[in-house]
Amino acid sequence: MLQLPDILLQHLQGVHGFDKEALIAAHGLPAVTSVRLNPHKHSMAFADNAAVPWCASGRYLQARPVFTVDPLYHAGAYYVQEASSMFLHHVLSSHVLNNTSLRVLDLCAAPGGKSTLIASFLGADDLLVSNEVIRTRASVLEENMTRWGCMNTWVTSNDPKDLGRLSGYFDVIVVDAPCSGSGLFRKDARALDEWSEANVLLCSQRQQRILADVWPALKEDGILIYATCSYSPQEDEEILDWLADNFEVKGLSVTTRSEWGVVETQSAKGMYGYRFSPDKVQGEGFFIAAIQKKEETDELKPIRYKTLQDKKAQEQTKHLSDTDYTCLQLDKDNYAAIHPAHEADYHTLKQYVYLRKTGTQLGTPTPKEWLPSHDAAMSIHIAATLPKLELNKEQALKFLKKEDFALPDGTHKGWILLTYNGLSLGWIKALGNRFNNYLPKHWRIRMEISDMDWA
Numbered sequence: 001m002l003q004l005p006d007i008l009l010q011h012l013q014g015v016h017g018f019d020k021e022a023l024i025a026a027h028g029l030p031a032v033t034s035v036r037l038n039p040h041k042h043s044m045a046f047a048d049n050a051a052v053p054w055c056a057s058g059r060y061l062q063a064r065p066v067f068t069v070d071p072l073y074h075a076g077a078y079y080v081q082e083a084s085s086m087f088l089h090h091v092l093s094s095h096v097l098n099n100t101s102l103r104v105l106d107l108c109a110a111p112g113g114k115s116t117l118i119a120s121f122l123g124a125d126d127l128l129v130s131n132e133v134i135r136t137r138a139s140v141l142e143e144n145m146t147r148w149g150c151m152n153t154w155v156t157s158n159d160p161k162d163l164g165r166l167s168g169y170f171d172v173i174v175v176d177a178p179c180s181g182s183g184l185f186r187k188d189a190r191a192l193d194e195w196s197e198a199n200v201l202l203c204s205q206r207q208q209r210i211l212a213d214v215w216p217a218l219k220e221d222g223i224l225i226y227a228t229c230s231y232s233p234q235e236d237e238e239i240l241d242w243l244a245d246n247f248e249v250k251g252l253s254v255t256t257r258s259e260w261g262v263v264e265t266q267s268a269k270g271m272y273g274y275r276f277s278p279d280k281v282q283g284e285g286f287f288i289a290a291i292q293k294k295e296e297t298d299e300l301k302p303i304r305y306k307t308l309q310d311k312k313a314q315e316q317t318k319h320l321s322d323t324d325y326t327c328l329q330l331d332k333d334n335y336a337a338i339h340p341a342h343e344a345d346y347h348t349l350k351q352y353v354y355l356r357k358t359g360t361q362l363g364t365p366t367p368k369e370w371l372p373s374h375d376a377a378m379s380i381h382i383a384a385t386l387p388k389l390e391l392n393k394e395q396a397l398k399f400l401k402k403e404d405f406a407l408p409d410g411t412h413k414g415w416i417l418l419t420y421n422g423l424s425l426g427w428i429k430a431l432g433n434r435f436n437n438y439l440p441k442h443w444r445i446r447m448e449i450s451d452m453d454w455a
């Protein structure tokens, strides 16, 4: 049985909805497992599982499978995400009107749970900037966003202060802040070992710093969504009060159903927050709040730029995509497909931040042909007419392990997209019954696969 820290329990006394005995008892039960389906990559995955009540594409799982041996996981058919945090979908649906082109910043984005959710909420001409300051974590974020396949999700790796210089640029900013992690004790016992009162204080100071740094980037009337996976009021309601003390804000409420078990709290300054506690919800500990900025904010002036559109590369790559895009040459051998409405964003953003991933990488021209990228293979816009080869599970896992298997007789020579349940896993170049595997090395499954999992 997990032993919750006494000091944490003391801090929770008086917090609306806190039930000490029930919370302790819930920590004797296993964590809930859930996934969120990719609405643009339909598959049979978890089709019959119960839905998460506040997020239509969320699904509860009875047990935690080994996701690594499921090719659909690698195809981006779903993202493994804790159910409480999917409430972000409900907050977005309640407060973000998606009838104009939106710019959304997910400031603390790795590994990508909230960003994949936001990407599924947005329309094609909206732009999501998904940022992660820690470089190693940013590469995991980039991989997960590539798998999710949306051209309008770009990845940056910057300090919040750098993004703060984009004055009045974003309609929505999501800050899923680094926190003391008490809400994840059931999922990750290390969070319990690392928990201390001093760390709660440190985290709350860091949360304030992050929010102050990024605040100028939010438009007037824009929405800030603040979340943590901590139970501590110092990192939750007290942060909302700190915002109310330091900026002009309006707290926003969302409608919930009593059977969901979500607890609405109000901070001392009357700001609304939503608490998730495993004794009440089918999910882990989580806190989320939405706040509207009520301050006059200068917006960056539109900049003049020389287009980077490369018409030749556009012509050479048009067979890859089923949707309109603008092909930009960002660098030597670096060609990106972006939504035609987003070129000005590219030129603006690159003056302020390090863009790790802009749109969908298209690949590289060689003297003989276009070398398509893995990013293009994973795109939700990949052309339906490209040569494809459907694999069984064993072949799919062999491809993902970069192991050989025989191609069926008569397989077309050249570039082929390998698919599993109709979803793309990556490219091969077929040379008769042999092939070259173009799955990037660092995407390879390294795990030993047991006899049972191959079939």
Ligand code: SAM
Pocket (backbone or CB within 6 Å): 107, 108, 109, 110, 111, 112, 113, 114, 115, 132, 133, 134, 137, 159, 160, 176, 177, 178, 179, 206, 210
């Ligand atoms: N939003 C992510 C998701 O849903 O998958 C989880 C984000 S996690 C709670 C917080 C993130 O903030 C981590 O990836 C961490 O590296 C990042 N972080 C740590 N210190 C930071 C700082 N000073 N400024 C901004 N982000 C920071």
